Amino acid sequence: MNYQPVIGLEVHIELSTKSKMFCSCSADYFGTKPNTHTCPVCLGLPGAMPKANKLAIEFAQKLALALNCQVQLGSKFDRKNYFYPDLPKGFQISQYDLPFSKKGFLIIRVNGSTKKISITRAHLEEDTAKLSHATINGKRVTLIDFNRSGVPLMEVVSEPEMSSAAEAKAYAQKLQQIVRYLEISDADMEKGSMRIEPNVSLRDVSQVSKVPRVPHALPNYKVELKNINSFRFAEKAINYEIERQTQVLKSGKIPHQETRGWDEKNNRTVSQRTKELAHDYRYFPEPDLPPFNCDQVYFSKLQSQIPELPDQKRERFLISYQILESEATLLCQDKYMANFFEETVKAYKGSPKKVVNWITGELLRRLNQTGQGIGDINLLPAQLAELLYFVDQNRITNATAKEIFEKMIQSTKSASELISELDLVLMSQKELEKLTETVIKNNQKAVADFKNDKKESLDFLIGQVQRLSKGKADPALVRQLLLDKLKS
């Protein structure tokens, strides 16, 4: 029997607003001392009431527009009631039947082909506190840090339309790109500001509907994966699950409906909680927050604030700059990189291709080495443009340019400053003529060899000129000058 993976993704994204979702505490909690970003509201003290963060709502609505969702003019918050020590009020303020957006989609690209993944809904809620387990004075205790409690959180739920780990990864990465383009979250998996929970099951291929537009039946079980803090782990965990579930199904059993966590030490998923019954969250409208209504004018204004998104940018780059698809994709992964490219091309006025080569070559190589982003380093587009110009003008060699590039990033100096400071300007033709004459005079044997058709002795002479010039000679020019002189 053959099986087809059925994968859906639930992605949580913390919005990068200054204050929390329902109070004015700072939402920037990462690395802060526990329980220093708290107030009666996010601690759930008696009598405290939520006050909705307008900017967070705007961010949520922008994401909805960017994900091609049907935005809701009328929306509201609801209470999701459940008990857990990280949830101070005993309920989470979330959205139930009127989320900010429903029914959107994302286009992903895997192995050169594109696929449309439907998005069920995207809603806004509040993050929970963070539990940590410790032993204090020999006693096992659970500590609660409420700094994260109440941080605005978007939940984006996809339809189970992905059929491989690669597709799931592409979906999550695309979502991350869009969120970063919108500048509504840093969507950092390691810091936990983006969390992905894939659900995976397998369907018997023979039962896949052949009739177009008739939805395939979903398998009668579902496994949810948690504890995933990188795209790589997501891919590994999904692949592991596909393999594990295949074995279970082949043995004639049905995998358990459960939540499994990724164990990165042992490279496997482990059962965390079996979900036999659906939780009854007793949703009802949050009585402390009146419902809101936005009009079309508001949404048109919001739409106009949405920047060019990765796909549009990629298409434009292909047409405007005549670069390769792979190059355009690479450049557009990061909005700041794409902007850096465009700014450099503008300042340089030469071939965009050369700019791409530098960015995808030297620049990305260096960034990957140090794990930095384009915004983290001291490099302006105009500086790179100047460097490329000097190469075009034969004032420096490509090798020298690479050296200067390194130095440019480490200092705040421009290419021209560094060239003169390091005395790296290529020698003029006049100076080189003098040098070649000296070399010919001092190497009569090599000259004789050249004249006796020993062509390799020319390379020896070029080398001698280079040595005397301390590398400041343009090799092509030296060759030409030597040939002229030797033939005369």
Added chain:
Amino acid sequence: MIDIEDLTIKTAADLLSKRQIKAQELTGAFLDRAHKLNKKLNSFITITDDVAIKQAKKVDELIVDNQKLNPLAGIPIGVKDLFSTQGIRTTAGSKVLENYVPVYDATVVSRLKDSGVVIVGKTNQDAWGHGASGENSDFGSTCNPYDLTRVPGGSSSGSAAAVAANLCLAATGTDTGGSIRQPSSFCNLVGLKPTYGRVSRYGIIAMASSLDSIGHITHTVYDNALILNITAGYDQFDSTTSPKPVDDYTKDINRGVKGIKVGLPKEYFESLDPGIGEKIISAVKILEKLGAELFDISLPHTEYGVVTYYIIQPSEVSSNLARYDGIRFGFDREKFGAEAKRRIILGTYTLSAGYYDAYYLKAMKVRRLIREDFEKVFKKVDVLICPTLPTPPFKLGEKITDPLSMYLADIFTVCPSLAGVPSLNLPCGFIGDLPVGMQIIGPDFSEKLLYQVGYAYEQETKWYQKRPDLI
């Protein structure tokens, strides 16, 4: 020693501003009386001597300094124990919060403090606001100062008893389904349930958030208006407060009732103690004599009020009480009393998957119809007058084993709560020694009008002058 037994806020403020008495003396007299009578009445859970004396001292300094003060400056008040008071234990009447000391003040508390009031104590109440008699308090029942064998009404039981017994000149309260109007009626007091959203709920322990209205209890209508002048208005911390500008409620309070159209909803006169019906009718006759016009009107969905209320309210209660898990503050859930448990279970059931539509959602639809009843009649009349309760104060212990009959005590007060409209309880006489109250109900944000009508009646009758004989 001054005689505090006949004071009102207005007369006390007069004495203070004319420097005939110091705020510290006034406070001292009330504190003495509170300590003396609290054993008998059990109206305070906590008496806050130190806080009160400090606040009074500050007011005296300001008076000496010739500062312009609010009429509430130096006035001793009680604060219901649902109101968060920074540094002062706030129990909600429940043992779950027996040791809970808030780190912040409710908006209303800080506004009152800013106006210079003196907080003499936190008043007893039915735990979490659940009750109509005060008997659900985990700190013991409160007695009715007019008859110590009877209930003072609830849930703001201690607030009403304390004001009635002259242990303070006013007290704050919350009214979800009648918890201010009802004890005010049982204790010969003026109690306002404002329009939903007129007064901030921030910092007040929530019972049923879509119904909770924050008001207060006083001897007179004028006193009541003085307090609303301070507490009413938009609060950035409560998103359900209205941005509508706040009236000056004492201005033109003596305008009279000439030409005011008073509606008498027939459903509210159908099943009640005949003595109470007579009191209300004679009260409206007085208003008629003063120039008001009377109309018989109908609020046809009245009969669904109690059932609708007892679905919506426990649903919200079940969610609002979820935070009392004993993890961050307070004690464990096992300390919840029987009534809280009953409402948690009821509300959890009515919100459950599969029952939500049949109960909560349906109740919300009926609530809409009840609201429309009021909207319709307020196109014809300016205010409505009806009894606050179907009976005079009942005996302590009489209904405590029968929750259903206790719930029915809310029959006349829940509909204005569901509709969100303001309602003022006004004393309208006695049956024997037992006080009787009537409600004046108006459209949204008509508090000023309610005060004008109430003031006109009060000037004719002055029932507030009949204070209980306790010492």
